[in-house]
Amino acid sequence: MNSKKNSILIVDDERDNISALKTILSGEYVIHASTNGKEAIETAVEFMPDIILLDILMPEMDGYDVITAFKNSEITRNIPVIFITGLDDINAEIKGLSLGASDYITKPFHPAIINLRVKNQIQLIEQHRQETFITSMAHNFLVQSNTGTLYKDTLRMAGEFMDIATILLYKIDKDSNTFICHDEWINTGLNLQTRIGDKIDFKEEIVSKVNSMLAANEKEFCFSSSDIKLGDEIKLHRQYLNNYIIAPIFIKRKINAFLAFSIIDSDKNWSKSEKDLASIIASIFSGVFERDAIQYAEYLSRAKSEFLSRMNHEMRTPMNAILGTLQIINFSNFSDDIKKHCNIMKMSADTLLRMIEDVLDISDLEYGSFSLTESVFDFKAVVWDLLKFADKNADKKHQLLDCQVDRSIPDALYGDEKRIKHVITALLANAVKFTPENGEIGFDAHVVEEGTAAVTLKVEVTDNGIGMSKEQQNNIFSIFEQADNSFSREYGGIGLGLALSKRIIELMGGNIGVESEVGKGSKFWFTCKMRKGG
DSSP, X not given: OOSSOOEEEEEOSOHHHHHHHHHHHTXXXXXXXXXXXXXXXXXXXXXOXXXXXXXXXXXXXXXXXXXXXXXXXXXXXXXXXXXXXXXXXXXXXXXXXXXXXXXXXXXXXXXXXXXXXXXXXXXXXXXXXXXXXXXXXXXXHHHOOOHHHHHHHHHHHHHHHHTOSEEEEEEEETTXXXXXXXXXXXXXXXXXXXXXXXXXXXXXXHHHHHHHHHHTTOOSOXXXXXXXXXXXXXXXXXXXXXXXXXXXXXXXXXXXXXXXXXXXXXXXXXXXXXXXXXXXXXXXXXXXXXXXXXXXXXXXXXXXXXXXXXXXXXXXXXXHHHHHHHHHHHTSSOOHHHHHHHHHHHXXXXXXXXXXXXXXXXXXXXXXXXXXXXXXXXXXXXXXXXXXXXXXXXXHTTOEEEEEEOTTSOSOEEEOHXXXXXHHHHHHHHHHHHSOTTOEEEEEEEEEEEOSSEEEEEEEEEEOSSOOOHHHHHHTTSTTOOSXXXXXXXXXOOSOHHHHHHHHHHHTTOOEEEEEETTTEEEXXXXXXXXXXX
């Protein structure tokens, strides 16, 4: 990956062979040579060559003894060894490979064959080094929690590994649509100024072009200063550092940052391996950016939930005091007119308290602590009580409430009475709210499946109110959503009832849904499975 020459240790007791191999390889590689096994071991430890070319037939220590020594040493065991041999013996080749040899070169030497076999090993070495580096970098991202330190350490690791001049991390400033340099690594051996704070004005058409390249299934890509993908449209204007690779960083398939890898040598052409590595580094940064964004999201969610929980507990105390005072007035010797106004106040306070409890339930739901509390209760009795209350509200709008409750529903069922009340109340309240005066509302509860120990019920609430479109139906069970935001101004409510109802029904092993048509009304339904009581 770096620009330094790879080194080779040639081990052969015949100096003519060493001279011939040097002639073939010295132009591209740094050459070390040894004429015996002992000297070869000492030279390998001192210079740590990238590859060892090892003759088999040598006096004192032959090639098999030498490779055994290399592989038994912690220092040299990972250096690939290519055997040099004049032997035409398959058993000799098998023995060498079994001892850890990477390849064979046979005598007499053929320059093209030698260069190809050495280059193959160099490529394998570079691939292994790159894989080790990528693994180390990815591990660094996993264990580091301090983002600032993480970015600086990773840029340093990449810069030193690639042996280049600088790596700059630019992040988009969405307000100005420019990219600003936030982090950098600069080779300490070069007298270069910091680029922190640098601004690069990417025109919108450039960003769109890069995004379109990604959309064309170029998942990992980058371009260098010599590429013609973007021509002269992109310039970093970085003094004499005009030879660079740009590797975009994407979040949700949109460019949000980029890494700029640069060198001083303006004549160097970036290799495919270097471009691939730049793309991989950028993709790892992209994953971390997305991870951090999600964890940012989690922090806000937790903070919101904590706030809602505190707020609700604080609000519930004065509300209970208000309700208690209104109840005292109702049983005191005040005039009927005062008691009438107090009843109106109590109804409003009850509504507000239910909203407070709904918000607290949403807080528990987001924390994952929302659960059911089950006991034996009379389902039919609960339903009739709720229907009486709903009928009073429907009567105020001159609505007709038609009720059907299956008599075969068992008297005693085991479930969460409070949560069942919540769901049925929410459906009936919505029907009354969104049905005009003189409209009709239907309620039906019946058995859909019954076993020896449990029963599955289905409850339907129909109306001939304003109805909903398909899009509105898709959002109606989402937290803080209503079919239309304008409804909150006309009809009131904060859109929690149905979201909580959905979660309650799911915890009961049932389903909830809606069938509706704009201007013709709606039918809400749910199923729930409950055990039979004793």
